[in-house]
Amino acid sequence: xxxxxxxxxxxxxxxxxxxxxxxxxxxxxxxxxxxxxxxxxxxxxxxxxxxxxxxxxxxxxxxxxxxxxxxxxxxxxxxxxxxxxxxxxxxxxxxxxxxxxxxxxxxxxxxxxxxxxxxxxxxxxxxxxxxxxxxxxxxxxxxxxxxxxxxxxxxxxxxxxx
Numbered sequence: 001x002x003x004x005x006x007x008x009x010x011x012x013x014x015x016x017x018x019x020x021x022x023x024x025x026x027x028x029x030x031x032x033x034x035x036x037x038x039x040x041x042x043x044x045x046x047x048x049x050x051x052x053x054x055x056x057x058x059x060x061x062x063x064x065x066x067x068x069x070x071x072x073x074x075x076x077x078x079x080x081x082x083x084x085x086x087x088x089x090x091x092x093x094x095x096x097x098x099x100x101x102x103x104x105x106x107x108x109x110x111x112x113x114x115x116x117x118x119x120x121x122x123x124x125x126x127x128x129x130x131x132x133x134x135x136x137x138x139x140x141x142x143x144x145x146x147x148x149x150x151x152x153x154x155x156x157x158x159x160x161x162x
Contacts, residue, residue: 036083039092041112044079051076082113090141098137101125105133 030052037048050056058076062069082088091110095103108119109130120130 033080033083036089036092039088039111040079040083044113047072047076048079048083078113082110085110086146087138087141090144090146091137094140094144101129102133102136105130106137109134110137 033048034053037045037052040048047061050061051058058073059069062072065072087110091106095106098106104123105119105125108114108122109116114122116130116134117127119125120127123130
């Protein structure tokens with residue numbers, strides 16, 4: 001940790017270095033976000049690229065899409081939560097080796113952010129079948145060293161709390 005009284009230049013120089021570290025860390029986080037966005041569906045990827053790669057304001061993107069800025073900000077936050085989750089990266093990098101059904105459910109729930117019920121309707125499966133596959137993916141994630149708690153809310157049913 002940087003001391004605010006040590007080093008050359010005193011407190012001012014230390015605060016300046018701290019600010020540089022924050023900017024560098026933020027840039028690293030944005031670069032990682034943009035890299036992970038490659039796995040998103042095209043619409044979500046475009047939105048993240050517009051805001052974080054091209055630097056557009058959400059209000060500007062909302063005007064292009066003819067949507068409310070408030071709703072679009074909420075959508076961006078939901079995508080960010082999903083992309084930052086360990087399960088998102090796990091599914092994106094590991095799912096190629098899985099059976100087709102597990103891969104489809106994992107992609108719908110963890111990559112696209114659909115609820116289990118939405119995934120069941122889209123994939124024409126029972127909610128029970130989707131839930132079983134979701135739990136299997138979750139068990140694989142935890143066995144691979146993932147955290148035990150749910151990160152983000154990908155795959156949860158609407159209204160379900162963490």
